[in-house]
Amino acid sequence: MDCLFCKIIAGEIPSAKVYEDETVYAFKDINPMAPVHVLIVPKNHIDSVNGITAENSAVVAHIYEVAAKLAKELGIAEDGYRVVTNCGANAGQTVFHLHFHLLGGKALKVEMC
Ligand code: AMP
Ligand code: ZN
Numbered sequence: 001m002d003c004l005f006c007k008i009i010a011g012e013i014p015s016a017k018v019y020e021d022e023t024v025y026a027f028k029d030i031n032p033m034a035p036v037h038v039l040i041v042p043k044n045h046i047d048s049v050n051g052i053t054a055e056n057s058a059v060v061a062h063i064y065e066v067a068a069k070l071a072k073e074l075g076i077a078e079d080g081y082r083v084v085t086n087c088g089a090n091a092g093q094t095v096f097h098l099h100f101h102l103l104g105g106k107a108l109k110v111e112m113c
Helices: 004-009 058-073
Strands: 017-020 024-028 036-042 081-084 100-104
Touching: 004 024, 004 036, 017 058, 024 058, 036 058, 058 081, 058 100
Parallel strands: none
Antiparallel strands: 017 024, 024 036, 036 100, 081 100
């Protein structure tokens, strides 16, 4: 499959890895929007939130566990941070492999839409 994040997970495209286990991969966003900007992705390809089902949703809970762990390790847990995923054109999704942005290290803009 011609997917940028599948290629990053496979090591075919370099990334600044911050965490990896059996089901999850996390790496620094190439265009950081905050002092800490990490992308946390499932290793198995899922297009977006639209592709989450009863069969694959356990990895989403695990991604939130990893987000909490990384937030502590990266020193943003106390001051606060955001975990966000964009789904589809109206949300501005540009890479169609499910990913969660972990953003912190500054006071983030409070904009829901
Ligand atoms: P989204 O707009 O929610 O689909 O987010 C895609 C994110 O992937 C953006 O924040 C990009 O900066 C990031 N991105 C694109 N290519 C790479 C790459 N090669 N390595 C790391 N992050 C990337
Ligand atoms: Zn993929």
